[in-house]
Each structure stands twice: as C-alpha cells, then as structure tokens.
Amino acid sequence: MKPASNTRKIALAIVLCSVALLLPIWASLQLSWIQSELNERNDGFEYVHDILRRAEETADQVSHAVERINSSHLPPCSEQERDLMRDIDLESDYTQAIGRIANNIIICSSLDNNEPIYLGKPDLVTENGVGEYFHVLLTRNKQHPLNVFAKDGVAVITDPDLPLDVSLNDNDISLALLVPSANGQQVLASRGNRIDPHWVRSLPKGEERTYNKDGYMVMAARSSRYDLAVLVASPQERIDRRVRHFALLFVPIGVLCGVSLIWATMYLARLRSSFDNRLKAAVRRREFYVEYQPVVDLKSRRWTGAEALVRWRTDNTTVRPDHFIPLAEERHLIHLITEQVISLIAEDLPRILKIDPAFRVAINLSPDDLRTQSTVEMLRSLLALEGVCPGNLEVEATERAFVEDQKISRVLEQIRSLGIQVAIDDFGIGYSSLSRIHSFRFDILKIDKTFVDTIGTEGAARGVMLPIIDIARSLDLHIVAEGVEREEQARFLQAYGIERAQGWLFSAPLSAAALSKELRERSHEAVECKE
Numbered sequence: 048m049k050p051a052s053n054t055r056k057i058a059l060a061i062v063l064c065s066v067a068l069l070l071p072i073w074a075s076l077q078l079s080w081i082q083s084e085l086n087e088r089n090d091g092f093e094y095v096h097d098i099l100r101r102a103e104e105t106a107d108q109v110s111h112a113v114e115r116i117n118s119s120h121l122p123p124c125s126e127q128e129r130d131l132m133r134d135i136d137l138e139s140d141y142t143q144a145i146g147r148i149a150n151n152i153i154i155c156s157s158l159d160n161n162e163p164i165y166l167g168k169p170d171l172v173t174e175n176g177v178g179e180y181f182h183v184l185l186t187r188n189k190q191h192p193l194n195v196f197a198k199d200g201v202a203v204i205t206d207p208d209l210p211l212d213v214s215l216n217d218n219d220i221s222l223a224l225l226v227p228s229a230n231g232q233q234v235l236a237s238r239g240n241r242i243d244p245h246w247v248r249s250l251p252k253g254e255e256r257t258y259n260k261d262g263y264m265v266m267a268a269r270s271s272r273y274d275l276a277v278l279v280a281s282p283q284e285r286i287d288r289r290v291r292h293f294a295l296l297f298v299p300i301g302v303l304c305g306v307s308l309i310w311a312t313m314y315l316a317r318l319r320s321s322f323d324n325r326l327k328a329a330v331r332r333r334e335f336y337v338e339y340q341p342v343v344d345l346k347s348r349r350w351t352g353a354e355a356l357v358r359w360r361t362d363n364t365t366v367r368p369d370h371f372i373p374l375a376e377e378r379h380l381i382h383l384i385t386e387q388v389i390s391l392i393a394e395d396l397p398r399i400l401k402i403d404p405a406f407r408v409a410i411n412l413s414p415d416d417l418r419t420q421s422t423v424e425m426l427r428s429l430l431a432l433e434g435v436c437p438g439n440l441e442v443e444a445t446e447r448a449f450v451e452d453q454k455i456s457r458v459l460e461q462i463r464s465l466g467i468q469v470a471i472d473d474f475g476i477g478y479s480s481l482s483r484i485h486s487f488r489f490d491i492l493k494i495d496k497t498f499v500d501t502i503g504t505e506g507a508a509r510g511v512m513l514p515i516i517d518i519a520r521s522l523d524l525h526i527v528a529e530g531v532e533r534e535e536q537a538r539f540l541q542a543y544g545i546e547r548a549q550g551w552l553f554s555a556p557l558s559a560a561a562l563s564k565e566l567r568e569r570s571h572e573a574v575e576c577k578e
C-alpha cells in the first residue's frame with residue numbers, strides 16, 4: 048500500500064473518530080439546553096396558572112359580595128347589613144373586609160372599628176364600572192397596602208399579596224399580578240423586583256406566552272374573564288444552572304455513545320477487513336465449490352443444462368452465495384471468486400459433456416466481471432477445452448448489472464462474439480430499468496422466482512407474468528423461469544410457451560458427481576455438439 052494513501056486513511060480515520068466523539072457530545076449539550084428551557088418554562092407556567100387562578104377567584108368573590116349585598120335590600124350600613132358583610136367576608140378566602148362606599152369614602156364596613164376610610168380618587172375605573180383603588184393603607188394596618196374594588200355602592204377590600212402567596216423553590220424568580228389597561232400596566236402585587244410591566248403589553252386576552260427579555264425568561268398569561276395578567280420571570284443564570292445540571296447527566300452519556308460509535312465503526316471495519324482476508328484465504332485454500340441446478344425443457348422434462356451456483360465451505364459449514372456475494376461485490380473481490388468458479392467448471396464440464404455433449408452450463412457474472420477483459424479470456428479458455436462448444440456455455444448477469452454501468456456492453460459484446468449466449472437474470476425485480484436495458488443485446492430472459500410464485504394466486508399471473516412474457520417475446524428472447532416449485536406453475540409456464548425452467552420441482556442444486564450420475568441414469572440420447 049502506498050504511504051500517501053495510508054496517510055489519507057489515517058487522516059480520514061482521525062476525522063471520523065473526532066466526529067463520532069464530538070457529535071454525541073454536541074447533541075447532549077443541545078439536549079441539556081433544550082431540556083433546561085423546557086423545565087424552566089413548565090415550572091414558570093405552573094406558577095403563572097396558580098396565581099391567575101387565585102386572582103380570578105378573588106375577582107369572583109368581589110362580584111359575588113357586591114351582588115349579595117345589593118340583592119339583600121337591607122338598609123345601607125344598618126347592623127343587619129354589617130352582619131351580612133361579616134358573613135360574606137368569613138365565607139370568602141380572599142376578601143379582607145366589605146363596606147359601603149360613597150364619594151370615594153368607605154362609610155361603614157365589616158371591620159370592627161367601622162371608621163370611615165378616605166380613599167381618594169380611584170386608580171382605575173373598568174369598562175364595567177368597577178372603581179379600583181390600589182395600595183390603600185387602612186388605619187387598622189398601616190404597613191400593609193390593600194386593594195379596594197367598588198361597585199354599585201359596595202366596596203370589597205382584598206389583600207393583593209394573597210394570589211402571589213405560592214411557595215417558590217428559588218428566590219431568583221420574580222412574580223407579578225397586573226391589570227393591563229389602555230393607559231398602561233398597573234401592578235397590583237409583585238414578588239422580587241425583576242418585573243417590567245411592559246413585558247405584558249402585547250398579550251391578548253386568554254393567551255399565554257414566553258418571552259426572552261433583558262436576560263430573563265418571562266412566562267406571561269392574561270385572564271380571559273377579567274383584566275388581569277400574571278408575569279413570572281426567571282433569570283438566565285437559573286437556566287444556566289439547570290443546563291449545567293443536565294449536562295452533568297447527558298454529556299457522560301454522549302461521551303459513552305461517541306466511544307461506542309467509534310468502537311462499533313472500528314469493529315465493523317475490522318470485520319470487513321477480516322472478511323477480505325478470509326475471502327482471499329478461501330480462494331487460496333480453494334474453499335469454494337460449485338453445485339449445478341438442472342434446467343429442464345418444459346415440454347419433454349429433459350435436463351438440457353444447469354446453472355452453476357457457487358458455495359463456500361468454511362469451518363465445516365456451507366455459506367450460501369446470498370451471504371457473501373453481495374459483500375464480495377461491494378469489496379471488489381468478486382472476480383477472485385468468479386475465477387475459481389470458472390476453473391471449477393473447467394474441471395467438471397468435460398466429464399459432463401462426455402455424458403451429454405449438448406449440455407449447457409450457465410455461469411453467473413457480477414458487474415465487476417463484466418468490466419474486465421480477463422472474464423472474456425477465462426471463457427475463451429473454457430471453450431479451448433476438449434469437447435466444449437459455445438453452445439455449452441451461457442452467462443447470466445442480473446438486471447442490476449445492466450443498469451449500473453453502460454461500459455459493460457463492450458465485454459458483453461465480446462462474450463457474445465465468442466458465440467456464448469447472455470441471459471438477463473432475476474428479470475422483473477428492477478422493472479423500472481427496462482428502458483435502459485433495451486440498449487444491451489442479450490439472448491435469454493430469466494424470470495425471477497418472485498414472479499413465478501404469483502402463478503395460481505388471484506389475478507397476479509395476468510397482472511405480472513404475462514406482461515413479462517410479452518416483453519420477452521417482443522425482444523425475441525428465449526425465456527427460462529426460475530424457482531418452479533409446483534406442477535401447477537410448470538403447466539402454466541408451458542401453456543404460455545415458456546421453453547425452459549429450473550426449480551426444486553425438477554431438482555435442487557447438485558454436486559457435479561450427482562449431476563453426472565443422474566444424467567447417466569436418465570441415459571439421454573447422445574446429441575451432436577451444437578455450435
């Protein structure tokens with residue numbers, strides 16, 4: 048191997064390993080970040096919903112109190128009315144007191160001292176005519192500002208802090224209850240000092256949103272029933288702390304995934320290279336052998352030929368071609384196998400032809416075989432054997448080979464010029480490629496078992512088999528059907544004029560010795576060698 052290509056391979060391996068390691072780490076960091084934001088948002092909205100529910104309950108209790116007082120028709124500020132005020136107050140969690148109001152003065156109330164309370168002008172009058180007085184200091188408790196809501200001569204005093212009385216798991220979080228109005232956002236109550244009331248400005252009624260503002264993640268919701276909005280703000284440092292927490296969990300998993308990925312890649316690479324070595328050793332040790340599956344003439348049921356199928360005997364087991372041919376093709380080692388198959392056929396064919404000189408053996412070729420001149424030379428050397436005529440040989444290539452490379456046509460033409468017929472194998476599987484294979488000249492079309500299997504099933508024979516037969520006829524091709532397992536299939540094919548078939552109905556693949564024995568027993572009439 049050249050040093051330059053070695054250096055390139057090492058560089059590629061380093062790049063791939065780095066990507067395999069860094070990609071999962073990068074993904075785990077992304078995941079930590081996404082998960083942190085998601086958790087923060089969920090926690091934030093839990094507070095928002097809780098506060099909004101409490102605020103709406105407060106507003107419900109205010110409306111309820113006004114309605115009950117006014118529908119009682121008791122004389123205003125009478126002892127009976129003050130008793131009713133006290134009852135309502137006791138029943139309502141969020142009200143602090145209820146009173147009568149006139150000219151911005153609470154003239155009587157459920158409070159014990161029953162002194163007049165001068166409120167001054169309302170801070171806000173809503174569309175429904177509710178006068179709202181914020182941060183009112185009552186004589187009873189000058190330190191703690193309360194809110195007063197007045198309607199139809201009834202005043203309800205509430206504690207604005209109650210809706211915000213939720214237990215926070217971090218003091219960094221700021222909360223606010225606001226009244227969004229056309230004139231601006233009035234803060235009813237707040238905890239923490241990070242809230243900018245303007246954050247809620249564009250929020251429509253009944254909706255909730257998340258914003259990233261001024262280094263905060265802000266969760267906001269606006270009531271659909273009242274002019275109330277709630278803001279919860281989490282500082283970015285809190286999210287960063289969460290990211291670090293998740294990263295501690297996810298990054299080691301990412302590293303583990305990266306290392307596993309590298310290990311898996313290296314393991315696969317080793318497997319592949321060990322496959323290469325095993326395959327080369329198998330060729331050296333001649334571990335491949337060939338079986339022949341008879342091809343019969345459907346009318347007479349005479350064995351007219353056979354398809355050579357390679358087998359690999361390794362560690363006392365036989366590996367089927369399906370399991371190593373695709374990999375050998377991918378690793379461009381198939382030609383070594385084809386060489387061995389042809390040399391094995393060269394050993395068997397003269398013996399077989401002594402029994403039936405017209406017998407024809409089909410050899411499978413892969414796309415790589417059809418790109419190299421040496422395939423033509425190997426076939427030529429087969430023809431040089433005693434008793435072997437071009438009519439004793441046939442080559443098969445899959446439809447895929449024809450599609451894959453237009454360059455194969457030169458080799459195919461050389462094979463045909465030797466007088467050897469070319470068959471297109473597994474026909475029908477790559478149906479879409481028909482237009483492209485038109486440009487190649489071949490002689491035989493092998494219908495794949497998949498289509499033969501449809502014989503006898505409802506409508507399928509008409510739908511699939513017949514068009515294939517029509518195509519073959521229109522191209523003037525001989526037809527061989529593969530994988531015939533039932534008499535019914537054989538009869539159907541014969542009825543539609545198919546000449547030859549192979550399949551377990553007639554015989555499984557046989558060793559050269561078993562094939563010769565069977566041919567001898569069938570004592571075919573000796574036929575002249577066909578040119």
Ligand SMILES: Nc1nc2c(ncn2[C@@H]2O[C@@H]3COP(=O)(O)O[C@H]4[C@@H](O)[C@H](n5cnc6c(=O)[nH]c(N)nc65)O[C@@H]4COP(=O)(O)O[C@H]3[C@H]2O)c(=O)[nH]1
Binds near residue numbers: 367381531550
């Ligand atoms: N279920 C069922 N199967 C049947 C019946 N009759 C025949 N078969 C199987 O169908 C496959 C027919 O060969 P293929 O289509 O050319 O398909 C072949 C061919 O494409 C490829 N192959 C075999 N030998 C060679 C070779 O020497 N060189 C290359 N390049 N490919 C080969 O491997 C494929 C598989 O070969 P195998 O495993 O031997 O499988 C063979 C054969 O054993 C039947 O009635 N029922």
